Amino acid sequence: MSDFIQANLPYILAGISVGGQYALIAIGYTMVYGILRLINFAHGDVFMAAGLIMIFATASLPMYISIPLVIIATVLLGVVIERVAYKPLRSAPRMSVMISAIGVSYLIQNCALYFTGGLPRTYPAIPWLSDSITILGATTKRVTAITPILTIILVLALVLFIKKTKVGLAMRAVSRDFQTSRLMGVKIDTVISMTFIIGCLLAAIGSLLYFTNYQSVTPTAGAMPGLKAFVAAVFGGIGSIPGAVIGAFLIGIVENIIKGIGWTTFSDAFTFVLLIVILMVKPTGIFGEKNTDKV
Amino acid sequence: MSNILEIKDLKVNYGGIEAVKGVSFDVEEGEIITLIGSNGAGKSTILNTIVGLVKAASGNVIFQGQDITNKDTNYIVSNGITLVPEGRKIFPDMSVLENLKIGAYMRNDDLSKDIEWVYSLFPRLKERSWQLGGTLSGGEQQMLAVGRALMSRPKLMMMDEPSLGLAPIIVRDIFSIIKEINNQGVTILLVEQNANMALKTASKAYVLETGNITMTGSGEELLHNEAIREAYLGT
Numbered sequence: 320m321s322d323f324i325q326a327n328l329p330y331i332l333a334g335i336s337v338g339g340q341y342a343l344i345a346i347g348y349t350m351v352y353g354i355l356r357l358i359n360f361a362h363g364d365v366f367m368a369a370g371l372i373m374i375f376a377t378a379s380l381p382m383y384i385s386i387p388l389v390i391i392a393t394v395l396l397g398v399v400i401e402r403v404a405y406k407p408l409r410s411a412p413r414m415s416v417m418i419s420a421i422g423v424s425y426l427i428q429n430c431a432l433y434f435t436g437g438l439p440r441t442y443p444a445i446p447w448l449s450d451s452i453t454i455l456g457a458t459t460k461r462v463t464a465i466t467p468i469l470t471i472i473l474v475l476a477l478v479l480f481i482k483k484t485k486v487g488l489a490m491r492a493v494s495r496d497f498q499t500s501r502l503m504g505v506k507i508d509t510v511i512s513m514t515f516i517i518g519c520l521l522a523a524i525g526s527l528l529y530f531t532n533y534q535s536v537t538p539t540a541g542a543m544p545g546l547k548a549f550v551a552a553v554f555g556g557i558g559s560i561p562g563a564v565i566g567a568f569l570i571g572i573v574e575n576i577i578k579g580i581g582w583t584t585f586s587d588a589f590t591f592v593l594l595i596v597i598l599m600v601k602p603t604g605i606f607g608e609k610n611t612d613k614v
Numbered sequence: 615m616s617n618i619l620e621i622k623d624l625k626v627n628y629g630g631i632e633a634v635k636g637v638s639f640d641v642e643e644g645e646i647i648t649l650i651g652s653n654g655a656g657k658s659t660i661l662n663t664i665v666g667l668v669k670a671a672s673g674n675v676i677f678q679g680q681d682i683t684n685k686d687t688n689y690i691v692s693n694g695i696t697l698v699p700e701g702r703k704i705f706p707d708m709s710v711l712e713n714l715k716i717g718a719y720m721r722n723d724d725l726s727k728d729i730e731w732v733y734s735l736f737p738r739l740k741e742r743s744w745q746l747g748g749t750l751s752g753g754e755q756q757m758l759a760v761g762r763a764l765m766s767r768p769k770l771m772m773m774d775e776p777s778l779g780l781a782p783i784i785v786r787d788i789f790s791i792i793k794e795i796n797n798q799g800v801t802i803l804l805v806e807q808n809a810n811m812a813l814k815t816a817s818k819a820y821v822l823e824t825g826n827i828t829m830t831g832s833g834e835e836l837l838h839n840e841a842i843r844e845a846y847l848g849t
């Protein structure tokens with residue numbers, strides 16, 4: 320066992336790291352689903368857009384302005400998408416909202432195609448994060464070590480926020496029952512915006528970490544990590560934050576170990592096999608909502 | 615006495631169907647007023663319209679002299695109207711205490727006095743402060759729904775069928791608490807199918823039939839009215 324770990328250490332480290340990045344995206348899926356019962360297909364593309372915004376920002380601005388700018392712009396993008404594409408459909412059937420989300424996804428990809436000309440754009444090296452370090456004899460970028468730590472801190476902060484604050488209380492109420500939440504004086508639209516703000520904030524941070532590792536952004540660069548994060552969310556039980564985080568780390572680690580064994584071609588397939596298996600065996604995921612609705 | 619709430623020729627439609635067909639009534643400040651009627655008469659619709667969850671097609675809702683017709687629920691609630699909804703609708707995966715706190719969502723001041731007040735009205739809730747709402751018994755859930763509504767410090771508390779699905783002893787408890795809350799200065803608009811209890815408790819009653827008010831009187835009068843006895847009391 321220890322031999323295995325020693326031999327595969329770079330892959331395990333890479334797996335934990337990319338798992339953290341998937342987790343930061345997966346939270347956006349799971350929270351939006353928890354509140355709106357909507358699978359926000361555009362979320363992976365928002366993640367990609369965050370990467371492009373960084374590239375365009377650093378072309379003319381220093382790093383210390385670009386990074387906050389990326390975060391703010393991504394959050395704004397998320398809030399605008401919700402207001403324009405989802406809010407008008409609040410009382411429409413769920414399928415309509417989902418189709419709208421797919422539309423937004425293509426719109427973002429096509430805008431990205433327009434701005435990049437379809438060429439992969441090189442992601443800027445973020446000083447400190449891209450530096451090489453050595454962990455237990457394995458050489459890697461510092462981002463590999465920082466990602467899981469930062470992810471855990473952010474997730475804990477988020478869980479505390481939802482558990483302890485008044486806004487968190489309102490979010491839990493709205494995720495349960497719109498009408499009764501309204502009756503308590505909760506402004507539903509504000510809470511929904513808040514959900515998109517948090518989801519996009521984490522996706523923006525995730526993009527800084529992810530693209531530092533992968534170095535280039537294409538218009539479809541959000542699709543694969545987006546899908547994996549989505550599967551992580553389903554695996555964990557969509558709507559559950561800890562579930563999504565565990566699912567994301569699991570997918571990240573397993574797909575990298577598969578690469579380590581030399582089956583790189585199958586590493587993506589694993590994610591989708593996992594999706595199929597969960598949907599067959601336990602569609603509600605490991606921490607899925609029990610249906611406690613009393614009638 | 616002045617009217618805290620005046621409903622004037624209220625009409626409410628769902629799609630093309632008229633559920634409330636021009637209803638007018640007043641709620642005097644400090645009183646317990648009841649609206650009785652059978653299934654589908656439009657009782658819940660009227661309460662939901664007053665509180666802004668459902669939009670009125672025409673007519674007016676006047677609260678303390680101010681027209682609040684079709685205003686945001688958020689605004690109406692912060693002005694002092696609260697609704698204990700039909701079926702209680704407590705949040706099942708929040709603790710009793712959290713359910714009370716969300717009832718005070720509109721307020722930014724200290725809640726500890728009000729929580730104590732609610733716990734003094736319902737000692738059962740105090741013992742169960744950390745229990746999840748969904749695991750409470752039906753009667754306890756109703757107490758929690760009332761307590762949660764009180765947390766907004768309402769001037770007018772509307773209650774939609776508080777006795778629904780509860781044993782007679784619990785119903786009696788709930789009604790005596792309603793009177794107690796009323797004595798402490800909260801005006802009450804009570805919607806009930808349990809006409810017997812409602813008429814005994816209320817100072818004034820309105821009878822609603824398929825979207826129209828068909829009879830008005832003091833609780834006592836209607837309790838002894840032949841037609842009412844036959845239609846709603848089964849005697």
Ligand SMILES: Nc1ncnc2c1ncn2[C@@H]1O[C@H](COP(=O)(O)OP(=O)(O)OP(=O)(O)O)[C@@H](O)[C@H]1O
Pocket residue numbers: 628629633651652653654655656657658659660700807
């Ligand atoms: N959301 C809705 N959409 C369409 N029709 C509705 C809706 N809510 C109520 N209705 C209709 O409006 C009418 C009045 O319903 P309402 O719920 O107000 O009656 P109620 O007096 O509260 O009855 P109950 O005592 O059974 O609760 C009914 O015919 C009902 O079918």
Ligand SMILES: [Mg+2]
Pocket residue numbers: 657658659700774
């Ligand atoms: Mg009703």
